[in-house]
Structures are given as structure tokens and as C-alpha cells.
Amino acid sequence: MSGVLDLGIDLDVWPWVWLSIAVLFAIIEFTVLAGSFVLLPFAISAALASILGFYDVAVEIQWFVFIFGGALIWVLLYRRMQRFVGENEIAPGVGAERLIGLTGIVTHEIDPLDTHRSGRVNIDGEDWGALTDGETPVPEGAKVKVTAMAGTRVKVEPIESASENTETT
Numbered sequence: 001m002s003g004v005l006d007l008g009i010d011l012d013v014w015p016w017v018w019l020s021i022a023v024l025f026a027i028i029e030f031t032v033l034a035g036s037f038v039l040l041p042f043a044i045s046a047a048l049a050s051i052l053g054f055y056d057v058a059v060e061i062q063w064f065v066f067i068f069g070g071a072l073i074w075v076l077l078y079r080r081m082q083r084f085v086g087e088n089e090i091a092p093g094v095g096a097e098r099l100i101g102l103t104g105i106v107t108h109e110i111d112p113l114d115t116h117r118s119g120r121v122n123i124d125g126e127d128w129g130a131l132t133d134g135e136t137p138v139p140e141g142a143k144v145k146v147t148a149m150a151g152t153r154v155k156v157e158p159i160e161s162a163s164e165n166t167e168t169t
Helices: 014-031 040-054 059-087 095-099 162-168
Strands: 103-108 120-123 126-132 143-150 153-158
Touching: 014 040, 014 059, 040 059, 095 143, 103 126, 103 153, 120 143, 120 153, 126 143
Parallel strands: 126 153
Antiparallel strands: 103 120, 103 143, 120 126, 143 153
16 A cells, blocks of 8 residues: 655655654754744644654644644744734833933032042942032932933932922022
8 A cells, every 4th residue: 555655765764764853853853043933933834744643643744734834833833933022022222222211310419620530330230330510519319311322320300399399599
């Protein structure tokens, strides 16, 4: 009893052929392709075809499962990965640049001349070295807004509170 797609291979050998393809594709996927999920769906479909082969399912069905099952798994993985990538995009302002526009609290007075390099600001729980372009020192406890980055330090300007504005008028 010979199948149409047996390709001259004994029917008892097909399960081992599929199993070999599954292992080979999995090895290539995880070593050469670094887990990019290109061959993994076909490794899975080859493993399924191997199981069908051990249960003496027709070779045509094994090929169908290998080709169309692999393509279906590939499409499903591709859609899932696209959704994952879309949900996990990196927001603009990566790294320290994300701090520009945020407010912080001065933890060590910021000297405009920066003579001691001791000015510090706490921004979202992170402690940063700080500079100011103003002419007067920014005292400890003052609220500041980050205007730019200067190397590994933030440039800040004091934020006038509503109570300070009413006192001066």
C-alpha cells in the first residue's frame, strides 16, 4: 500500500523523517536564527506530522499538517508578535532625555556658578546632579522643572508657586 506522496520512502520511515525535520528546524531556530520564530512553527508542525505518522495516518495528511499547519502557526505567531511589539513600544524620550519637562525637588542647593558640583535634584525617585542657568542659587526643597540635559546632569529652572506670586503682588 503506497501513498501518492510517499516519494519512494517506506511508510514506516515517515514518522522518523518528520521527527528529524522537527529537531533540525528547532536546532536551527534556536541557534542560527536566535529565536526569531521563523522555523519554529514548522518544527511544531513537523512534530505533529510525526505523531500522525506513528499512528499510520496517510502521508498526504502528514504533508498537509506540515505545510498548512506550519503556515497557520506562523501566521498566529506573527500576529501575536506584532501585537506584542505594538504594546511594548519604547516611548519617546528614551534614557535621560525622558526627564525633560518633568518637575523635581532640589535635595542639595544648586549653585549657578557650579563651583562645588554639589547641586542635586530628585526626579521621580531618581537622584540627579543638577545645574541652573539662573543668577541666584536654587535652595534645598525648591520645586524645579527640567529644561535640558548636560551630560549626566539635568539643567533646571525654579518653578514659582502660586503663593509666591500672590506675595509679590
